[in-house]
Amino acid sequence: MLKQFAVKTGSRCQMIDITGQVRSVLRESGYQSGICQVYVPHTTAGITINENADPDVPRDILATLEKLVPLRGNYRHSEGNSDAHVKASLMGSSQTVFFENGTLILGTWQSLFFCEFDGPRTRSVYVQVTPVS
Ligand code: ZN
Numbered sequence: 001m002l003k004q005f006a007v008k009t010g011s012r013c014q015m016i017d018i019t020g021q022v023r024s025v026l027r028e029s030g031y032q033s034g035i036c037q038v039y040v041p042h043t044t045a046g047i048t049i050n051e052n053a054d055p056d057v058p059r060d061i062l063a064t065l066e067k068l069v070p071l072r073g074n075y076r077h078s079e080g081n082s083d084a085h086v087k088a089s090l091m092g093s094s095q096t097v098f099f100e101n102g103t104l105i106l107g108t109w110q111s112l113f114f115c116e117f118d119g120p121r122t123r124s125v126y127v128q129v130t131p132v133s
Contacts, residue, residue, distance in 0.1 A: 001029045001128070001129045001130075002126060002128045003025045003028070003127050003129075004124055004125065004126050004127075005021050005124075005125055005127070006123065006124060006125075007114045007116075007125055008120070008123075009045075009114075009116035009119035009120045009122075009123060010119065011116070012116070012117070012118065012119050013062050013116060013117050013119070014062070014115075014116040015058035015061065015062060015113040015114070015115050016114045016116070017052050017112070017113055018038075018112050018114045018125060019052075019104070019111045019112045021125070021127075022036065022097075022104065022127055023104060025127040026099055026102065026129055027102065029129040029131075030102075031102070031129055031130075031131040032099075032101060032131070033101070033133070034099060034129065034130050034132040035097075035098060035099075035129075035130045035132060036097045036104060036127065037094060037095070037096050037127070037128045038095045038097070038125060038126070038127050039093060039126045039128070040093050040094070040114065040124070040125055041124055042093070042124070043088060044081055044084035044085055044088050044118035045088055045115060045116050045117060045118070045119075046087070046088040046090070046091030046092055046093055046117070047091060047093065047095050047115060048061075048092070048112075048113050049095055049097075049106070049110050049112055049113070050110070050113060051110065051111070053108075058113060065087050065090065069083045069087050070083060081117075081118045083117070084117035088117055097112070
């Protein structure tokens with residue numbers, strides 16, 4: 001079962017918790033155990049799993065990425081958004097989460113984050129739920 005939903009981002013770089021949307025897709029599927037894949041079809045956005053209990057964690061991740069890969073640098077890509085491409089590759093474009101008893105197997109502090117690096121824009125997220133018996 002493949003589902004798509006939109007994410008509206010509000011700034012150039014932003015991490016948005018999409019765990020709730022992914023849980024909704026899983027609930028809708030009715031599957032009890034299997035594999036849930038979350039995929040972002042963009043070259044300047046990514047997806048990662050990390051802590052959202054403390055909002056300083058995503059803030060620190062974004063601040064550190066900005067330090068490692070600044071907006072302005074010795075880039076050649078003429079579009080002027082090379083930092084966004086590099087940050088997207090660092091985060092990756094998909095995540096896999098197992099589920100059991102209809103529940104995503106995420107650690108207490110783990111959330112799925114959509115990572116925007118060239119916003120604000122309206123983005124797409126795909127969720128594929130595959131039952132495994
Ligand atoms: Zn570009």
